[in-house]
Amino acid sequence: MKVLIYSAKDFEIPYLKQANNKKHTLSFTEEALSSETAMKAVGYDAISIFSADEACFITIEKLKDFGIKYITLRSVGYDNVNLRTAKRLHIKVANVPAYSPYAIAEHAVALLQTLNRKLIESNFRVNHYNFNLNGLVGFDLNQKTVGIIGTGKIGAVMSRIMHGFGCILLGYDIEENETLKERYNMRYTTLKELCNQADIISLHLPLNTETHQLINDDLISEMKDGVILINTARGAIINTEDVIEGLKNKKIGALGIDVYENEKNIFFKNRSQELPNDDLLLKLNAMPNVLITGHHAFLTEEALTNIAETTIYNLNCWASGKDTENELTN
Incomplete structure (x- = not known):
């Protein structure tokens, strides 16, 4: 099978080649999939895309015209793919449903502790031989x-880690995890009560119509003063303008994010020579109690191996005329 890998990053190509083991003919492009770049898929049987690629209605129709039969995502999330159109046009789509919940949860903890213990400011001072401890409490x-909003695979690992620190756990999800309740004394509650009581809130939800801008003025007003908010899920789960206002009035004491609602045209590229034309991101980046990483919570050897192996597995299934259990268009 001939496969074009969109948004190919240098760090992931070796993992994909190793997992492929010359089974399929892989080609790589740094360009993201869009209606403009869909033309590159001419002559291929399948494409692989990342979370920043755009597989909208128009793009998928073009891909169909160009002969694409399969789309395999190198991500868990698939909100960037119009599944309805893909299904109507008989293009099969599959994702990587779980690659390493530990990678994401551990990154969330790293954001939390970096903010809590003022590690960036401390390191900055030491680099300038300033060993004054004022302001580092x-x-x-x-x-x-700790309030865990979303207690699926990643949220469950985050809960376990926080329990190890001796934290009191509150959970919110449409489905309660009995294991978390039994082993780690998690108490499920309403969003409002979780916000009222949590010193720390960590988001681990998929992005959909129910969760889009879930964290907004209304919910922020219910939070404890000085709460630390962590988001390693999807950027658009929070209303960035409302969160900035919460930071300004100190309702939110600190914010750690690995995702950003307008990241699609900003992240994954070196933009050090040009300031992004994004006022919200500039405001966030200027705040001393905000820590932003560029959507790299997934970036561990284990996660990259699992992503590559599942991506090739999906292709193998299709090449042999079988369905993969990871399909989203069944």
Whole structure:
């Protein structure tokens, strides 16, 4: 099978080649999929895309015209793909449903502790041989209340880690995880109550119509003063303008994000020679109590191996005329 890998990054290509083991003919392009770049897929049987690629209605129709039969995502999320159109046009789509919940959850903890213990400011001072400790006070995580919004695979790992720190766990999800309740004393509650009580809130939700801008003025007003908010899920789960206002009035004490609602045209490229034309991102980046990483929570050896192996597995299934259990268009 001839496969074009869109948004190919240098760090992932070796993993994909190793997992492929010369089974399929892989070609790589740094360009993201869009209605303009869909033409590159002419002559291929399948494409592989990343979370920043755009497989909208128009793009998928073009891909169909160009002979594409399969789309395999190198991500869990698939909100960037118009599945209805793909299904109507008989293009099969599959994702990587789980690659490493540990990678994401551990990154969330890294964001939390970096903010809490003022590590960036401390390191900056030491680099300038300033060993003054004023302004570097954090708090023990032990006995702090942590609200986990979304208790699926990643949220469950985050819960386990926080329990290890001695935290009190509150959970919110449409489906309760009995294991978390039994082993880690998680108490499920309403969003409002979770916000009222949590010292730390960590988001682990998929992006859909129900979760889009879930964290907005209304919910922020219910939060404890000085709450630390962590988002390693999807950028558009939070209303960035409302969160900035929450940071300004100190309702939100600190914000750690690996995702950003307008990241599609900004992240994954070196833009050090040009300031992004995005006022919200510039405002966030200027705040001392905000920590932003560029959607790299997934970036571990284990996760990259799993992503590559599942991507090739999906292709193998289709090449042999079988369905893969990871299909989204069944």
